[in-house]
Amino acid sequence: MVALAEARHLTKRFGAFTAVDSVDLAVASGEVVGLLGSNGAGKTTLIRLLLGLLRPSGGDAVLFGALPSMSTRRRVGYVPQTLGLYDDMTVAENWSFTAAAFGSPRRVLPGAVRESGEELVGSLPLGLQRRLAFAVAISHEPELLVLDEPTSGVGPLMRARLWQDIRESAEHGTGVLVTTHNMEEAEQCDRLVVMLEGRVAADGAVADVIGTRTVVEVTCEDWRKAFAVLDAEGLIVQVHSDVLRVPGSPRQVGELLARQGLVAAVTEVPANLEEAFVSLVTVGPRP
Amino acid sequence: MTWGLEAASVRFGTRSALEDVTLVAEPASLSVVVGGDGAGKSTLLRALVGLVALHSGVSRRPSKSEIGYVPATAGLYGDLTVEENLAFSGGAYGVTGPELARRSAELLERTGLSGARGRLGGQLSGGMQRKLAVAMALLHRPALLVLDEPTTGVDPVSRAELWRLISAAAATGTAVVATTTYVGEAHRASCVTLLEKGRSIATGAPSEIVAAVSGRLGVVRSSAQPRGFSWRWGTTWRVWSPSGVLPEGAEAVPPEFDDAVIIAALADERGV
Numbered sequence: 001m002v003a004l005a006e007a008r009h010l011t012k013r014f015g016a017f018t019a020v021d022s023v024d025l026a027v028a029s030g031e032v033v034g035l036l037g038s039n040g041a042g043k044t045t046l047i048r049l050l051l052g053l054l055r056p057s058g059g060d061a062v063l064f065g066a067l068p069s070m071s072t073r074r075r076v077g078y079v080p081q082t083l084g085l086y087d088d089m090t091v092a093e094n095w096s097f098t099a100a101a102f103g104s105p106r107r108v109l110p111g112a113v114r115e116s117g118e119e120l121v122g123s124l125p126l127g128l129q130r131r132l133a134f135a136v137a138i139s140h141e142p143e144l145l146v147l148d149e150p151t152s153g154v155g156p157l158m159r160a161r162l163w164q165d166i167r168e169s170a171e172h173g174t175g176v177l178v179t180t181h182n183m184e185e186a187e188q189c190d191r192l193v194v195m196l197e198g199r200v201a202a203d204g205a206v207a208d209v210i211g212t213r214t215v216v217e218v219t220c221e222d223w224r225k226a227f228a229v230l231d232a233e234g235l236i237v238q239v240h241s242d243v244l245r246v247p248g249s250p251r252q253v254g255e256l257l258a259r260q261g262l263v264a265a266v267t268e269v270p271a272n273l274e275e276a277f278v279s280l281v282t283v284g285p286r287p
Numbered sequence: 288m289t290w291g292l293e294a295a296s297v298r299f300g301t302r303s304a305l306e307d308v309t310l311v312a313e314p315a316s317l318s319v320v321v322g323g324d325g326a327g328k329s330t331l332l333r334a335l336v337g338l339v340a341l342h343s344g345v346s347r348r349p350s351k352s353e354i355g356y357v358p359a360t361a362g363l364y365g366d367l368t369v370e371e372n373l374a375f376s377g378g379a380y381g382v383t384g385p386e387l388a389r390r391s392a393e394l395l396e397r398t399g400l401s402g403a404r405g406r407l408g409g410q411l412s413g414g415m416q417r418k419l420a421v422a423m424a425l426l427h428r429p430a431l432l433v434l435d436e437p438t439t440g441v442d443p444v445s446r447a448e449l450w451r452l453i454s455a456a457a458a459t460g461t462a463v464v465a466t467t468t469y470v471g472e473a474h475r476a477s478c479v480t481l482l483e484k485g486r487s488i489a490t491g492a493p494s495e496i497v498a499a500v501s502g503r504l505g506v507v508r509s510s511a512q513p514r515g516f517s518w519r520w521g522t523t524w525r526v527w528s529p530s531g532v533l534p535e536g537a538e539a540v541p542p543e544f545d546d547a548v549i550i551a552a553l554a555d556e557r558g559v
Contacts, residue, residue, distance in 0.1 A: 039445075040412070125324055125325045126323070126325070127323055149440070152439065153323070153324050153440075154323045155322050155324070155483070156470050156548045156549055156552060157556070158323050159323075160519060167519050167521075181441065182471075183443065184469065184471050190522070224457075224458040224459075227458040228458055231458070236447050236448070237451060238450060240475055241475070241492060241494075274471070277444075281443075281444050
């Protein structure tokens with residue numbers, strides 16, 4: 001497997017602060033890699049290092065087997081969180097401007113945004129802006145795509161359509177690196193890399209990241225009473241309709257509830273990705 | 288008392304922004320409104336709290352002093368400190384003196400902002416700002432708490448903390464209405480409304496929305512797009528057939544809530 005983008009013991013320090021700390025990561029052709037982490041975990045710095053926008057303090061950022069440069073930039077498509085479009089230009093003007101910048105052949109506007117060709121980008125709904133930003137980013141047929149929160153703020157159907165675009169690119173051999181806070185989106189990636197304080201805290205398929213983590217599910221006649229008891233213990237209780245999910249062991253949770261005279265069904269269930277992520281970040285990695 | 292909107296419509300000039308939407312906000316419960324950018328979520332909340340007038344329909348809400356409202360964009364003052372923001376909000380709602388001190392301390396502790404009480408609101412991270420805004424809206428123990436996209440762009444850890452705070456308000460009697468673009472967050476609600484182009488396209492408990500799916504859902508494990516109503520899920524396709532006849536090669540699966548949400552949006556878009 002040849003990596004399109006690779007971080008080798010990559011480190012970036014800003015003064016005394018180490019934003020990226022000896023990170024190893026690789027994105028291969030045709031794979032969708034999700035980069036997860038809390039705000040400040042180092043995701044954006046890592047991306048900027050890989051794109052050659054920042055110089056490493058240690059280790060190497062390698063793009064297509066070479067150091068990042070103008071010539072490697074031509075082979076990368078990048079959609080920043082701010083989209084990188086020109087609001088006061090039309091859809092068609094944005095499209096041809098990018099083609100000119102990359103020196104790529106002129107192509108017709110893709111179907112998803114063709115109807116809006118003459119509209120100013122700033123007047124389009126966010127979902128269409130996101131689709132255009134994606135279309136613009138792949139218009140020069142990049143081998144690597146870097147997407148920062150590609151579906152933030154859009155509704156479920158538009159999100160599904162954006163993922164259709166992402167998958168189609170991957171099936172044509174493009175390697176994709178996606179950052180997201182949305183765990184439904186993360187579950188659609190082939191592989192995840194979870195960053196914590198500048199380091200890689202977990203790496204693998206969704207099931208590998210979740211591992212053997214479990215949570216306790218609590219069903220009680222009135223969820224509000226059980227919530228009050230567990231919340232007062234400082235536990236991060238999550239309510240799902242009328243069922244509670246809480247970290248801990250069933251015995252421990254059961255005892256807390258029984259002590260307050262509450263009758264509840266308490267069972268251990270596998271954690272979902274969001275719960276596993278929160279546990280990884282707050283409690284720390286476990287074997 | 289149950290709050291909410293009944294057959295509510297809002298117009299801006301000749302443009303219809305909200306059309307015949309009913310939303311129930313029960314005390315001690317959470318209602319979630321799901322929709323994308325431009326679906327009308329903010330207009331709906333603004334109609335609920337009385338910031339925009341209804342063209343028709345009914346809005347039932349407690350008096351202004353019993354409402355806590357956090358708009359999507361702000362909800363705090365960037366050039367006031369965390370503590371000053373809370374005191375300002377307290378002053379606006381008549382929470383002062385020892386009660387303000389006690390309630391502020393409690394909310395700061397719950398939001399993990401105790402160490403940041405002297406920092407300016409504008410210098411907080413996005414997640415901290417949202418937590419502070421929700422805390423400010425909760426200070427006076429409102430009967431109705433209305434939150435516009437409290438968790439958009441917030442990382443999962445802060446999101447879990449925010450939902451814990453919001454659930455605690457619901458558990459102690461507050462009627463909570465929140466909007467989101469994350470389908471996963473709708474699972475938390477006892478009542479969900481899916482909003483599209485100013486209209487409600489499905490409403491009910493998450494399990495009721497799943498149960499209302501007609502036809503059949505299938506999974507296709509190949510890269511070629513199946514015919515009919517289909518969308519991507521990871522490397523597979525999901526295909527929905529309103530008539531119940533799935534294309535060849537599709538394996539029938541029971542719909543989950545995420546599927547039900549997309550099916551409702553597709554059915555609405557194509558007029559099925």
